[in-house]
Amino acid sequence: MADYKVKIKTFLKTLKQCEIEGYITTNVIDMQYFCARPFQPSERSVLLITPKHFMIFARPLAFNAIKESVKEAKVVMAEDISAIAAAAEFVIKNKIKNICFDQDKELFSAGQIFQKAGIKPELAVTNTVRMVKNKEEIKNIRKACQIAYNAFLYIKPRIKTSMTELEAASMLENYMKSQGASGVSFDTIMAFGKNSADPHHATDTTKLKNEDVILVDFGCIYKGYCSDITRTWWHGKKPAAEFTKVWNIVERARKEGVKKVRPNMSARNADKICRDIIETASYGPLIHSTGHGVGMNLHESPFLNPPSQEILKKGNVFTIEPGIYIPGKFGVRLEDTVELTAKGANILTKK
Incomplete structure (x- = not known):
């Protein structure tokens, strides 16, 4: 995972040009791109990237496997609630502002939870960097x-x-x-x-x-x-x-x-x-x-x-x-x- 820092730095720089400070996603392809690990939709994990955070919120079933394979990220277990709810709660509690999610890549229910946490819907968020x-x-x-x-x-x-x-x-x-x-x-x-x-x-x-x-x-x-x-x-x-x-x-x-x-x-x-x-x-x-x-x-x-x-x-x-x-x-x-x-x-x- 030697190039993950370069990918994240480039991505955050691209976001900043659009006056956005970070990104949250459940999209398994975007998660694999940044973490160099295959993710499955059934894992229902969430990735948060900001200048201060490189975090994965994971369900108990996938927690150990993700923590072992993505050592560069802070992996948080979502025990009593979904990883989506846990991530949104973390954003609210830590007053993380001006971050976005890609509305074309999220289920409607996930988008609603993110928006209630003050996370903005955007389009084609990772397109430029992944091109x-x-x-x-x-x-x-x-x-x-x-x-x-x-x-x-x-x-x-x-x-x-x-x-x-x-x-x-x-x-x-x-x-x-x-x-x-x-x-x-x-x-x-x-x-x-x-x-x-x-x-x-x-x-x-x-x-x-x-x-x-x-x-x-x-x-x-x-x-x-x-x-x-x-x-x-x-x-x-x-x-x-x-x-x-x-x-x-x-x-x-x-x-x-x-x-x-x-x-x-x-x-x-x-x-x-x-x-x-x-x-x-x-x-x-x-x-x-x-x-x-x-x-x-x-x-x-x-x-x-x-x-x-x-x-x-x-x-x-x-x-x-x-x-x-x-x-x-x-x-x-x-x-x-x-x-x-x-x-x-x-x-x-x-x-």
Whole structure:
């Protein structure tokens, strides 16, 4: 947990720019980010961060495990009341002022308790600090991406005619777990044939036909960090002319997106790179974002889409995933997770 002090210092500095002095949360991802320990929703713990406090309020069931694994924090047992109530009571008793919670990350009941303690509701509280990844975070995301990419190389020649989507997805997921992944970062999208025209197809018992399309969108979790990758290819020896045309357009959009994205570019303009190529080819509009941030959450800032107001920075990790979908026929999406360096995008979904 060597970098926890740096994370907290950076976070508090960011909050101070918004005239806020501290943060309280039950969100398990935010808690893991600052404490370098996985938390479970069932633990119902609370984290409090201010310039003077780095505290975790824990139920008796989780108290010893948390105290042992997060030695840098002061861990307080909430015996007769919930950890949320105990944390709120502590804030009131110690007259801690000008702190906030993220209203998008808390249950309504928790938000009410926090507000009664004078804690202010805010939005996207940790987004800015979590957008820029440190070296250890990049290392973990890179490993998650390598596992996913190698899984693609493993399953591609092993997916056979008459295999179901569920069977292929299971083979893929089992391979990732055998390589050190703790689980999948989202439900695998394994889409055969016309199912590939649905960007969020729910993997089912559809059987693969010879001379047809395969689209697979998947990722895994490694040490709490996610990966995300999509590949589309033709199963057979005679790819349809229209499929080849569409695949080449999407591949050109993906390559241009990777090539041209730079630090200090607006996320909106990064989205426009891929979107314009698809629309100029008369296959628009692109019906989803060009990309999204990847980290401890599968979808987090920055978001590469037309409404975005975010500016890309060195240390951001995000996807570039243009796609074209022809209902009733097929879809093509090609997606890589990239790290934004001073020189541009570095693809992480590779060996």
